[in-house]
Amino acid sequence: MENEINIKNIDTKKRSSMEVTIFLLITFGMSIFFGVLIYLNIYNNVSIIALFMMLVPATGVAFAKELKTKNKNPTHVLHYLLIGNFVLSLCMIILRILGIVSDDAINALIGLITPLISIMILFYSWYKCPNLDPFANVKKVVAPILIFLFISIIGLIVMSKGKNINYTDLITDIFLILPNLVSQSILFFGEEYGWREFLQPVLQKKFGKRIGVILLGIIWQSWHIPFYFPDINWNIKMLLLRFCYLIALSILMGYIYMRSHNVWMCALVHLINNTIFGYLSNNSSDIYLGFLALSFVLSLFIFSKEYDKNQNCFNNEVNPPC
Structure with missing residues (x-):
């Protein structure tokens, strides 16, 4: 019996390592x-x-889970929704590169498909996947989320010196955050699920x-670096600042x-x-100082009890099923 348990644990570790490898690749x-x-x-x-x-991080998880094991959990359907949306989007970009379709056609598809897939994923997560329930434990994190919203607004105003901001648009966008989470959930869930x-x-x-969470912030920012290639005059200070800020944001998240x-x-x-x-x-220099200050404030969450060694923050498994 003990040998069987050890073999099972080894197989689980190998499977987990393979899933991480597939995800990162x-x-x-x-x-x-x-x-x-x-x-x-x-x-x-x-x-x-x-x-x-x-869309890619969540798709990486979906491929990793579906390629290595026969997933009998409700996430099976969710994963294939993610993969299907990814493949469709990738095909459209390839067609654009080949000159068959235009950017306008891709934007039209995004405008049509994104809300549809987003609502499907949000509803399916709530209806079929208890561990992905959008409403689970919301009350526990309302305060830190509102604090983040408040200090972000203050940071924006300070860094921009109150200029070049259309406050009507800003206020409108703030009130549209929750509706946008519903209509664009595939995008933000797409990153955070991964x-x-x-x-x-x-x-x-x-x-x-x-x-672990600091390493995650470094990995997350490193993943963004190729998107900076259009800027041939790289701003090293801004690049380092992005690392600091995304590590701090990872600590909060x-x-x-x-x-x-x-x-x-x-x-x-x-x-x-x-x-x-x-x-x-x-x-401007105000942006550097502003994001450094914001990074410092967000980093303070690393001293919360949730980061204590003895605090159990996992649901029995590395990646609990639905």
Whole structure:
């Protein structure tokens, strides 16, 4: 009996390692592939590529789970929705590179498919996947999410010196955050299902909660680097600042994930971040100081009890099924 248990544990570890390998190969493989296309000016519509790349981490998880094992959990359907959307989007970009379709056609498809798939995934997660329930433990993380929203708005105003901001649009976008989470969930869930739901527990179990989440922030930012190729005059200070900020943001999201076990709340934070800081439009010294200050504040969450060694933040497994 003991030998059987040991063999089972070894098989589980091998399967987990293989899943992580497949996930990283897909996520970074696609990042490097599109980075090369951008660098060689084969296809450099960064806005379309960025939207596509937001689908990749979740698709990496889906391929990793479905290729190695016969998934009998409800996530099986979810994974094939993710894979199908990924393949369709990739085919459209390939057709664009070949000159068969236009960017306008891709944008039209995005406008049509994204809300449809987003609502399907959100509803299916709620209806069939208890561990992906969008409403699970929401009350536990309302306060830190609102704090993040507040300090992000203050940071935006300070860094922009209150100029070049259309406050009517900003207020409108803030009120549209929750509706946008519904209509664009495939994009933000697409990243967070990969980084927070899948990779964070793996890294934290292997390296500890604090080191694991810091490594996740480094990996997350490294994945973004090929998208900077259009800027031939790289700003090293800004690149380092991005590492600091995404590590700090990973600490906050890690806290929210461990506290709520709800990856949708991480997707919400991601959406808030993109919504607020999408209004920044310059590289002044105020931005450097502002993001350093914001990074410092967010990093303080690493001292919360959720990051304590003895605090159990996992649901029995590295990647609990639905």
